[in-house]
Amino acid sequence: MATVITSECINCGACEPECPNTAIYAGGVPWELNGETHPAVAQDIYYIEPSKCTECVGFHDHEACAAVCPVDCCIPDPNIPETETVLLERARVLHPELTIPDDAPSRFRKEGGAPAPAGDGAEAKPATANGAAAAPPAAAKPAAVAAAPKAAPAPAATVEEEFNPIAWEVPVICKDCNEPWTIPYRHFQAGVVFYCPSCSGSYVPKSQMCRAVRETFEGFYNARRAEREVFERRRAKEAAAFVAKQDAEMADFKKRLEDLSHSMKPAGKTVRPTGIGSMFT
Ligand code: SF4
Ligand code: SF4
Missing domain, CATH: 3.30.70.20 (Alpha-Beta Plaits)
Known part of the structure; x- marks a missing residue:
């Protein structure tokens, strides 16, 4: 459309x-x-x-x-x-x-x-956004929560990307042909008519459905954002502590080198260079 x-x-x-x-x-x-x-x-x-x-x-x-x-x-x-x-x-x-x-x-x-x-x-x-109601052809799978990070050991998407509702997709099943498709979250509003991309059957969200979708998305992403922020704060604190520890170790190492230089005075008679070489010392 x-x-x-x-x-x-x-x-x-x-x-x-x-x-x-x-x-x-x-x-x-x-x-x-x-x-x-x-x-x-x-x-x-x-x-x-x-x-x-x-x-x-x-x-x-x-x-x-x-x-x-x-x-x-x-x-x-x-x-x-x-x-x-x-x-x-x-x-x-x-x-x-x-x-x-x-x-x-x-x-x-x-x-x-x-x-x-x-x-x-x-x-x-x-x-970052999918702005319309019709969606993938019949063979396509419904989009999962669009901005969810791909499998990775650490969160991949930036906070701005992942928590941007423009990228969220609501998976739905056509009541007429049973095919899955998706509707952009920001357009999923009560009374708006959407059409199935497979059979053109209409799909009209009811208030209760919109409330459930809103609670599901916002509940999940709000909790996730809070968890992410705690993680980022802890990581920043740990990084600062690590840098401070390494700086302290480096200062200590330099002090040890200096101490070492003082303790390495060789005993015996001093021998100074002679001949032409002595002119340049
Ligand atoms: S408000 Fe939206 S539609 Fe209107 S001019 Fe700005 S970007 Fe375009
Ligand atoms: S930018 Fe907007 S108006 Fe232009 S082709 Fe894309 S959807 Fe249509």
Whole structure:
């Protein structure tokens, strides 16, 4: 489904330069395609022209506008559900100068996408957000909590990455076809209609479900963040103690060397150099 900007837009303009398809316009500015201009879709706030939006398929594995919007008002438009195939084809039509492969970056496949097509000036960005409701094809597994660190002996993600709700995904099962898919946490709100990417069946979260999801995510991440902070503080303290111990050992070592130099005075008569060599001493 295309991305849409809601009335919560504060006109900051952050999203516009991020769009690889120039689908975002300031309110009142006519949109343009193939040299033709068309009346603005909105007058007072930024807007997205749906026929130019590919949900960033072909360029990023997340919606670039949603990733930068400070008020989270770039959301999937439930009235315009679209498949990855349709969006990929649109990207190719919009950018005939590019070769956009079938496995180009796509929010439908957050991992394993190819680099963004060359020559468009669009930068592939890290997978920090997935802003729409439709999700991976049927074969894909539901995304686990998206920002959870991969198996590693120590926490891998930075606190900023891991605890950013933009990256969280709520795994759901389609009530019609039983296929798993995911909905971005920040869009999982009561009454919003989402569509299954496999069968297009609707999925409407109820208040109780939203509460349970909120408690589960925030309970887990709040506890995890607290635990991480304790760990970081302890590690910083241990590092400082270790450095202080090594500094003290080095000072002691230098003192011992100095003491050693004083204790190493050889006995016997002093012999001074003679001949030419003595002229230089
Ligand atoms: S989702 Fe991507 S293509 Fe669509 S308007 Fe936002 S930045 Fe542009
Ligand atoms: S980033 Fe969000 S708030 Fe800013 S102009 Fe775009 S849609 Fe509006």
